[in-house]
Amino acid sequence: MRKFLKFLVLGSFLLCLSGCGEDSLKNSQVYTTVYPIEYLVNYLYGEESNVSSIYPKGADVETYELTDKQKENYSKGKLFVYNGLTSEKELAREFLNQNSDLLLIDVAYGLNYEYALEELWLSPNNFLMLAKNIRNNLVDYTTSTVTVEAIEQKYEEIEETLSFMDAELRSVATDAKKDGTSTLVVSSSKLAFLENYGFNVIVLNGDISEDSLKNAFDEGTYTDIYLCDTDEKTEFITSLEEDYEANIISVDTLYTLSDEEANNNENYLTIMRDFIDHIRNTTLG
Structure with a gap:
């Protein structure tokens, strides 16, 4: 019996060594x-x-x-x-x-x-x-x-x-659809994934005509443009901003964290929170 207990204790000890040892x-x-x-x-x-x-x-x-x-x-x-x-x-x-x-x-x-x-x-x-x-x-x-x-x-x-963030984006899109305000005008296909959340996404370098967009901004149908920080601010975007009072919303694509962001203790979650809040505010007011 004592021999069995010794083996049991030894086995438990070895098991602990293998499982509780220092991470390699x-x-x-x-x-x-x-x-x-x-x-x-x-x-x-x-x-x-x-x-x-x-x-x-x-x-x-x-x-x-x-x-x-x-x-x-x-x-x-x-x-x-x-x-x-x-x-x-x-x-x-x-x-x-x-x-x-x-x-x-x-x-x-x-x-x-x-x-x-x-x-x-x-x-x-x-x-x-x-x-x-x-x-x-x-x-x-x-x-x-x-x-x-x-x-x-x-x-x-x-x-x-x-x-939670994923569900929140979908919820905003659902509510915006009910209000007829689910359209997002974006600078490039980098934000086209928002269609998968239920938004209607208009990509400025896509097939839609510039004249129709000018009219839409002129009439107040659209008021905001989401501009990725890695995208060029084109002459057309500048024209929509200056001539049709389009509001430019900068989107941090997060490739790197800037010194300013680091000094302000910002991180992926805080930046994404700002992004989602902007979408909520522009679609639901």
């Missing part, structure tokens, strides 16, 4: 790409590791190029989190060639987008799918049940928040 990724360097990915990794795992983006704050991600020295430094990290639907997959390949031990997470694995890349994080529902992919991979990589439980708890928190 703990305090490691994790690199990410665009801000929405950095935000999610930080939210889910930032307390266990050092998370930073390969892009400087306020950088133009579309034109920014890493130097060979930067690539060498970033490849020395423990984990690289990227979007495999973009050229970031080439960076992941380069980093892996320099460091065969590098762990990778493709946040967009199994996902796609309908109109433009930005909808992967500007749509709360899509952003939740990115969070789920990150959560699943982090859980696979970690060696500590304590850390797994912490990741799961953080995921449940962000899931609840994003699900």
